[in-house]
Amino acid sequence: MSLLQLEQITAIYGASQALFGVDLTIREGEVVALMGRNGMGKSTTIKVISRLLKNPQGQVLFDGQDIGALPAHKAARLGIGLVPEGRRCFTNLTVRENLFASARPGEWDFARVHALFPRLEERGDQLAGSLSGGEQQMLAIGRALMTNPRLLILDEATEGLAPVVRQEIWAAIATLKKTTSLSILVVDKTISELRQVADSVVILERGVSVWHGTMDALSADVKDRYLGV
Numbered sequence: 001m002s003l004l005q006l007e008q009i010t011a012i013y014g015a016s017q018a019l020f021g022v023d024l025t026i027r028e029g030e031v032v033a034l035m036g037r038n039g040m041g042k043s044t045t046i047k048v049i050s051r052l053l054k055n056p057q058g059q060v061l062f063d064g065q066d067i068g069a070l071p072a073h074k075a076a077r078l079g080i081g082l083v084p085e086g087r088r089c090f091t092n093l094t095v096r097e098n099l100f101a102s103a104r105p106g107e108w109d110f111a112r113v114h115a116l117f118p119r120l121e122e123r124g125d126q127l128a129g130s131l132s133g134g135e136q137q138m139l140a141i142g143r144a145l146m147t148n149p150r151l152l153i154l155d156e157a158t159e160g161l162a163p164v165v166r167q168e169i170w171a172a173i174a175t176l177k178k179t180t181s182l183s184i185l186v187v188d189k190t191i192s193e194l195r196q197v198a199d200s201v202v203i204l205e206r207g208v209s210v211w212h213g214t215m216d217a218l219s220a221d222v223k224d225r226y227l228g229v
């Protein structure tokens, strides 16, 4: 059964239209990569799902429920956990306080997040603003997990991070895939790493979902046409 279903989503910023028709389905436990060149609508699609963009048109179903009119905090409460582009940790709170601030009852708690990212336990009393970029991304993921989501969304999962840290983030995503029933929507530009975790791919081109299929079906022609690689 599909956990999330977007049908013919359109969205505007003021007078400028960003999405012209996005279809996207994520099944329970599935990892979907959302791809496309810069400015094609990936972050806007994520804002529609997490209800951060007001008044998109089209249908957004989460677990069969139309969430098109819910405020963002209610979408989060239903089980949509967002790791936003740029991390957006509370920089003047400690690591522990950041995690505590988003905690909701469920299987994800301090112990489980610390097991996934031991660095967050070591840095528990440190201000989030003093963490490295990679550590902030771990914290952003940990904070989203503390909400006990059913769908975890990572916008630009490893952008701007050093190669060794990127590997840690991909390893954590692979662990989540292997050991939980979470559905994951991930935006990133590195196809080789996405290939390790993603079950399927949706490609956006100028605000339209133009291609979807498995990672293995992502041919050189499709990559050349839509991703410029």
Ligand SMILES: Nc1ncnc2c1ncn2[C@@H]1O[C@H](COP(=O)(O)OP(=O)(O)OP(=O)(O)O)[C@@H](O)[C@H]1O
Residues within 6 Å of the ligand: 013, 016, 017, 018, 036, 037, 038, 039, 040, 041, 042, 043, 044, 045
């Ligand atoms: N706040 C905004 N106001 C006006 N236009 C916006 C805003 N945010 C995004 N856009 C426009 O909407 C379109 C889609 O942008 P979006 O950020 O969703 O693309 P993206 O695929 O996530 O790009 P990137 O890979 O560069 O992050 C672009 O044309 C962008 O300029």
